[in-house]
Amino acid sequence: MQTLSLPCPAKINLFLKITGRRDDGYHELQTLFQLLDYGDTLQLSHRDDGELALINALSGVNIEDNLVFRAARKLQPFARDIPCGANITLEKRLPMGGGIGGGSSDAASTLLGLNQLWQLDLSVNQLAEIGLELGADVPVFVRGKTAWAEGIGEILTPVETQELWYVVLKPDCHVSTAEIFCHEQLTRHDSPIKIATFLEGGTGNSCEPLVRKLYPKIDKALIWLEQFSPAKLTGTGACVFASFEDQITAETVCAQRPTEIDGFVARGINTSPLHRALGLIK
Numbered sequence: 001m002q003t004l005s006l007p008c009p010a011k012i013n014l015f016l017k018i019t020g021r022r023d024d025g026y027h028e029l030q031t032l033f034q035l036l037d038y039g040d041t042l043q044l045s046h047r048d049d050g051e052l053a054l055i056n057a058l059s060g061v062n063i064e065d066n067l068v069f070r071a072a073r074k075l076q077p078f079a080r081d082i083p084c085g086a087n088i089t090l091e092k093r094l095p096m097g098g099g100i101g102g103g104s105s106d107a108a109s110t111l112l113g114l115n116q117l118w119q120l121d122l123s124v125n126q127l128a129e130i131g132l133e134l135g136a137d138v139p140v141f142v143r144g145k146t147a148w149a150e151g152i153g154e155i156l157t158p159v160e161t162q163e164l165w166y167v168v169l170k171p172d173c174h175v176s177t178a179e180i181f182c183h184e185q186l187t188r189h190d191s192p193i194k195i196a197t198f199l200e201g202g203t204g205n206s207c208e209p210l211v212r213k214l215y216p217k218i219d220k221a222l223i224w225l226e227q228f229s230p231a232k233l234t235g236t237g238a239c240v241f242a243s244f245e246d247q248i249t250a251e252t253v254c255a256q257r258p259t260e261i262d263g264f265v266a267r268g269i270n271t272s273p274l275h276r277a278l279g280l281i282k
């Protein structure tokens with residue numbers, strides 16, 4: 001029986017601006033999704049009885065709500081003759097609700113992996129559209145390139161960034177993306193910027209002032225990390241990050257972090273390891 005073992009890389013938002021709000025309540029934004037060479041691992045093996053089995057449940061998440069399970073369910077109707085099922089094992093390394101896209105990346109790896117395992121022949125465009133129904137962050141992982149994003153995060157232009165090393169810290173708190181986007185004090189009308197303006201530097205995250213105010217532990221983590229390099233919030237948090245030119249410096253900073261803060265070091269990458277694992281790129 002064929003088993004696929006697939007990476008589910010994290011992302012950070014190198015900047016985030018909120019430029020408007022659509023009639024359906026979703027926010028229009030500009031961001032740069034930087035992929036990282038660090039993430040969860042997913043194993044998929046075919047079942048010909050049509051059942052989906054999630055071998056290890058995630059604590060605090062019902063199986064039917066797990067984005068891996070929801071992604072698999074969305075693909076089943078595309079199966080032609082044979083019943084398509086799968087055993088799915090998710091090895092979770094990324095903190096949940098961290099603004100580093102763990103659930104979205106798990107969903108994207110499920111979509112691409114099952115598309116191959118079940119021989120559905122769906123295109124990346126089709127999978128990105130299906131992914132968008134699961135979350136605004138899913139398409140970037142389906143397309144697998146570090147990218148400039150507009151719309152609600154689904155209009156993507158690949159960007160080659162310098163592949164720096166990042167220290168990512170996870171303060172001991174959980175931020176709900178919906179809570180921040182519903183908050184009356186969120187800044188919602190940033191002027192759009194051009195890629196060149198971002199590349200010149202100095203662009204931050206519009207959610208950061210509000211999140212710092214609501215979550216003192218995030219504020220504290222940013223202040224601590226700022227001692228070493230300019231630090232920012234990713235997405236709506238809770239993770240914060242800073243970049244470094246080399247791995248040793250990043251590891252040294254990460255190792256000194258306060259004991260109550262989790263953290264890891266990862267390299268920024270322009271192409272997803274998922275796409276390499278599936279042979280979609282060389």
Ligand SMILES: C[C@@](CO)(OP(=O)(O)O)[C@H](O)COP(=O)(O)OP(=O)(O)OC[C@H]1O[C@@H](n2ccc(N)nc2=O)[C@H](O)[C@@H]1O
Binds near residue numbers: 027028099138
């Ligand atoms: C804003 C970002 C930046 O990366 O935040 P993080 O989740 O990474 O922190 C993401 O695009 C989030 O993507 P994702 O986490 O997939 O969001 P979804 O599940 O689609 O939406 C969660 C909730 O956030 C709000 N939401 C999300 C994205 C967006 N562009 N506008 C919104 O208003 C909506 O209220 C929605 O109900």
Ligand SMILES: Nc1ncnc2c1ncn2[C@@H]1O[C@H](COP(=O)(O)OP(=O)(O)O)[C@@H](O)[C@H]1O
Binds near residue numbers: 067095177
């Ligand atoms: N496979 C999954 N991994 C992580 N979170 C999941 C998963 N499936 C569902 N979720 C739910 O999605 C929420 C957001 O997860 P996650 O993608 O890790 O955060 P963020 O969107 O902040 O990057 C979690 O709090 C959890 O309730």
